[in-house]
Amino acid sequence: MTTTPTIDSVPTTDAAAAPEDARVRNSDGAPARSDGAPDPAKPGRPAGKFLLSKVFRAVKVAVWRSAAIVLFLLAWELVPQFLLGEDTRVFLPPLHDVLLALRDAITTGELWEHLSASLTRSVAGFSIAVTAGITLGLALSWYRGLASFLTPLLELFRNTAALALLPVFVLLLGIGETSKITIVAYASFFPVLLNTIAGATTVDPLLIRAARSLGLSQLRLFQKVILPSAVPTIFTGIRMGGTASILVLIAAEMVGAKAGLGFQIVNAQSSFLIPQMYAGILTVSLLGLAVNVGLVRLEAHFSRWRTFAPTR
Known part of the structure; x- marks a missing residue:
C-alpha cells in the first residue's frame, strides 16, 4: 500500500532550509536577492564605496600627471637661488620673481593690453x-x-614655412x-586642411555601403555618415x-608690432627687464594650454555620438 505524499513529507531544498545567516550575501554583507541583484535595503553603502574609490583614483591620476610640472616649478625656484651665481641669476631669476612681475603686469593693466591684442589677431586668423x-x-x-x-x-605651399613668408606679407x-x-591664417590653415581630407577619405567603407543600401542620397550620405x-x-x-596660431603670432609680433605678447617679450628683453620677459613667456604657455583645453572640450561636445557599446 502506497502512501500519498503530504506537504510535510516533501523534502525541503537547501536554500529554503538554510538559516538566514547562511544565505548568499553581497560584498557589503547585505543578503542578496534571489535573482542575484543586490538587496536594495542598503543602497547607500555600495554606492558610497564606489564613489570614494572613483574619487581616489581621480586624485591619484591628477597627482601623477602634475608631478612633472610641480618638479619643474620647484627646480625653477630653487636652482637659481642655490646653484647659480649672482651674475647668472640675473638671466634666470627664480620663479617667485617672475610671478611678482606677472602680478604687477596684471594689476597695472599692461598684461591685458598685450593679451587682448594677441587674442584679437589669433582669433581672427584662426577663424x-x-x-x-x-x-x-x-x-x-x-x-x-x-x-x-x-x-x-x-603641397608647394604646405612645405613653405609660415615665418619665411612674413617679409612677403x-x-x-x-x-x-x-x-x-594673414600669417596666422596661413600657419593654421594647412593642419586643418590636411586633417579634414584625411578624416573624410578614411571613413569605414562598410558604413558607406550600408548607407547606400538604405537609399541615402549623396547629400544625405555626406551629412549623416x-x-x-x-x-x-x-x-x-x-x-594643431x-x-x-599662437606660436606663429608671437613670432610675428616680435617684428614690427606695438602691442601683443610677442612685442612685450622682446621689449622686456631689450630693456633688460628679465623677470618681465619670463612673465610674458609664462603667459604665452598658459594661453596655449587654455586654447588646447578649450578645443578638447569642444571636440568632446561635437563627438558625443561616439559612444561605446555597453559591456555584458
Whole structure:
C-alpha cells in the first residue's frame, strides 16, 4: 500500500532550509536577492564605496600627471637661488620673481593690453583658417578632379614655412594688423586642411555601403555618415592649427608690432627687464594650454555620438 505524499513529507531544498545567516550575501554583507541583484535595503553603502574609490583614483591620476610640472616649478625656484651665481641669476631669476612681475603686469593693466591684442589677431586668423580649411578639405575629398588639380599647388605651399613668408606679407599687406592676421591664417590653415581630407577619405567603407543600401542620397550620405565620422580627425587638425596660431603670432609680433605678447617679450628683453620677459613667456604657455583645453572640450561636445557599446 502506497502512501500519498503530504506537504510535510516533501523534502525541503537547501536554500529554503538554510538559516538566514547562511544565505548568499553581497560584498557589503547585505543578503542578496534571489535573482542575484543586490538587496536594495542598503543602497547607500555600495554606492558610497564606489564613489570614494572613483574619487581616489581621480586624485591619484591628477597627482601623477602634475608631478612633472610641480618638479619643474620647484627646480625653477630653487636652482637659481642655490646653484647659480649672482651674475647668472640675473638671466634666470627664480620663479617667485617672475610671478611678482606677472602680478604687477596684471594689476597695472599692461598684461591685458598685450593679451587682448594677441587674442584679437589669433582669433581672427584662426577663424579664417578653420572656415577655409574645413570647406576646402571637404570639397577636395568629395571631388577627385578638384583634388588632383589643386594638390600640387597645396603641397608647394604646405612645405613653405609660415615665418619665411612674413617679409612677403609685410611687403604686400603692410606692417599693420592685416599682415599678422594673414600669417596666422596661413600657419593654421594647412593642419586643418590636411586633417579634414584625411578624416573624410578614411571613413569605414562598410558604413558607406550600408548607407547606400538604405537609399541615402549623396547629400544625405555626406551629412549623416562622412561628416560625423570625420569630426574627430578634423578636430585634431583644429587643435594643431590653434597651437600654430599662437606660436606663429608671437613670432610675428616680435617684428614690427606695438602691442601683443610677442612685442612685450622682446621689449622686456631689450630693456633688460628679465623677470618681465619670463612673465610674458609664462603667459604665452598658459594661453596655449587654455586654447588646447578649450578645443578638447569642444571636440568632446561635437563627438558625443561616439559612444561605446555597453559591456555584458
